[in-house]
Amino acid sequence: MSDDEADPELLELLRNSLGIKPKTNEITSETKVLRDAEYIYDNAIDVAIDRAGAVNAAELIWQEMQRRSYSRTAWSEHELHPKAEDEATLDFIFTMDLLNFSFWSELGEDKRWSIEYREKRWTGYWSLVAALQRALDEGFPITSPSFWLPTEEEKPDATDIEAIPNDSQDPKEQTVDASSTETAASEVEQPPNPLKSDDVKEVDSPVEGALTIHKDSGTGEQPHTSVEEATLMLHLTEDSMRHIFRGKGEEDMPLLHQRLDVLREAGQVLHDTFNGSVANLVRSADKSAGKLTNLLAHHFACFRDESTFDRKKVRFLKRPQIFVADLWAAFDGQSYGEFHDIDHLTMFADYRVPQQLHSLGCLSYSPKLDYVIRTKQMIESGSSWECQLRGCSIWVVELIRRQIVAAHPEAEVNAVLIDFFLYDLAKEREKEGAEAIPHHRTRSIWY
Numbered sequence: 001m002s003d004d005e006a007d008p009e010l011l012e013l014l015r016n017s018l019g020i021k022p023k024t025n026e027i028t029s030e031t032k033v034l035r036d037a038e039y040i041y042d043n044a045i046d047v048a049i050d051r052a053g054a055v056n057a058a059e060l061i062w063q064e065m066q067r068r069s070y071s072r073t074a075w076s077e078h079e080l081h082p083k084a085e086d087e088a089t090l091d092f093i094f095t096m097d098l099l100n101f102s103f104w105s106e107l108g109e110d111k112r113w114s115i116e117y118r119e120k121r122w123t124g125y126w127s128l129v130a131a132l133q134r135a136l137d138e139g140f141p142i143t144s145p146s147f148w149l150p151t152e153e154e155k156p157d158a159t160d161i162e163a164i165p166n167d168s169q170d171p172k173e174q175t176v177d178a179s180s181t182e183t184a185a186s187e188v189e190q191p192p193n194p195l196k197s198d199d200v201k202e203v204d205s206p207v208e209g210a211l212t213i214h215k216d217s218g219t220g221e222q223p224h225t226s227v228e229e230a231t232l233m234l235h236l237t238e239d240s241m242r243h244i245f246r247g248k249g250e251e252d253m254p255l256l257h258q259r260l261d262v263l264r265e266a267g268q269v270l271h272d273t274f275n276g277s278v279a280n281l282v283r284s285a286d287k288s289a290g291k292l293t294n295l296l297a298h299h300f301a302c303f304r305d306e307s308t309f310d311r312k313k314v315r316f317l318k319r320p321q322i323f324v325a326d327l328w329a330a331f332d333g334q335s336y337g338e339f340h341d342i343d344h345l346t347m348f349a350d351y352r353v354p355q356q357l358h359s360l361g362c363l364s365y366s367p368k369l370d371y372v373i374r375t376k377q378m379i380e381s382g383s384s385w386e387c388q389l390r391g392c393s394i395w396v397v398e399l400i401r402r403q404i405v406a407a408h409p410e411a412e413v414n415a416v417l418i419d420f421f422l423y424d425l426a427k428e429r430e431k432e433g434a435e436a437i438p439h440h441r442t443r444s445i446w447y
Helices: 008-017 033-043 051-067 073-077 087-098 125-137 226-234 238-244 256-273 278-283 289-299 318-330 352-359 367-374 384-407 415-432
Strands: 047-049 115-117 120-122 306-309 312-315 363-365
Touching: 033 306, 033 312, 033 384, 047 051, 047 384, 051 384, 051 415, 073 318, 073 415, 087 125, 087 256, 087 278, 087 318, 115 125, 120 125, 238 256, 256 278, 278 289, 289 318, 306 384, 318 415, 352 363, 352 384, 352 415, 363 367, 363 384, 384 415
Parallel strands: none
Antiparallel strands: 047 363, 115 120, 306 312
C-alpha cells in the first residue's frame, strides 16, 4: 500500500462508526492481496527481501523495458495470442486462464509434454495456448462454456461437496515443509464448491465402452475417424480432453483430470449465475479490476487462491488477477479490457517470477529452504514456505514499482507490466540455460 492510499481496515472502521455498512455478500474492489503480502513479508523467517537488491533491480528492469519499448502491446504481438478484439477472444482468454497452472516437468525438453503447432514445438504456458488454438482449428469448441457443462452423471454429489484441496499434486511426489498449516474460514460466505478430487475419474484409465484416443504418433495429429471426431466434439469428456491436449513426449499434460474438473465447474457456474456468458461476468465488474478479481474468487472455487499463514487467512489470487491483466493487455485497455483501477493489481505469484527475483538479488532464502529449492524437492501447496515465497515476491515487486516511479516520475508502469516482463525474462534465461537457481517445486491448480 502506498503512502497516499487509505488503509482499507481504517476505512471499514470509519464506515461502521458512521453506520455505513456494505450489503451482505457485496463484492467490493479491494482484493487484500497486497495487504496480505506485506503481512507475510513482515512475519517471514525463511524468505527475506534485499532492499538494495530491489533498488538495483528496479533500475535494471526499467532500463531494459525502455530499451525494448516494452508495454502491454507485447501481449498481442506474440504469434499464439488471439488478435481480434471480440467476444471470441474474451472466451479464449477465460479458458486459457482457467487452465493456466502447473506446466513444469522434471523431464528433459525432448521428453516433457509439449505441443507441435504451426511447425513449431511449444512447452510450458505456450503449449497450453498452442493446444487451444489447434483445437479451434480442428473444430473443437474448447473455448465455449456450454461445451464444458457436466452431465448429471458427471456432477459431484451435491450432498458430498468439499473444497478443492490446496495440494493438487501427484501423490507420487514427496513434499517438504517447515510447518503445518490450518484451514481458514472464509470472511465472506462462499457458494458451494462443486469440485471434489475424489469424484474425478483418472483420465489415465479408459472408461469402459469409451473411445480410445491413441498416444500422439509424433506428427502432432491423432488418428481418428469422422465418427469419433464428431462424438468428441459434442461434449467435453475425459476422452475429448485427452485428445485436445494430446502432445509429444513421454508424459501427459500435468494435472489433466484437475483441468477437466476446473472446466466443468466453470461451465456450471457461468450457466447458473451469468447466463452462460463470460461477457456477462466481466460486465458485472463495472470496469473494476479489483471487483472482477473478487467476483472470480467468490463464484468460482477454482479461482479461490487463498491459504493460511501464521494463523491468518491470506490471499494470492494469481489466476483471477492474471485473467484481468490479460484482458487489459489483449484489448489494449478498451472494451472488455477497460479497468479504471488496473494499477491496483499485484504481480501474479507463481514459480517463475520468484525464481527471477532471486536471480536479480531481490530475494534470499534460509539455508534449509535454499537447499530444498536447489535439490528440487517438492514444497507443499499452502505451506509456510510456499506462502513466504509467494507473499514476499508480491511485496518486492511492489517495492520495485515504487522505486521505478520515484526515480522516473514519467514512468507509466504497474505491477502487471513488471510481472509480464519478469516472466518473459525468466523464460529467456531458461531457454539460454542461464538459470542461477531452479524454480521452487509446488504442484497445484493455483499456479
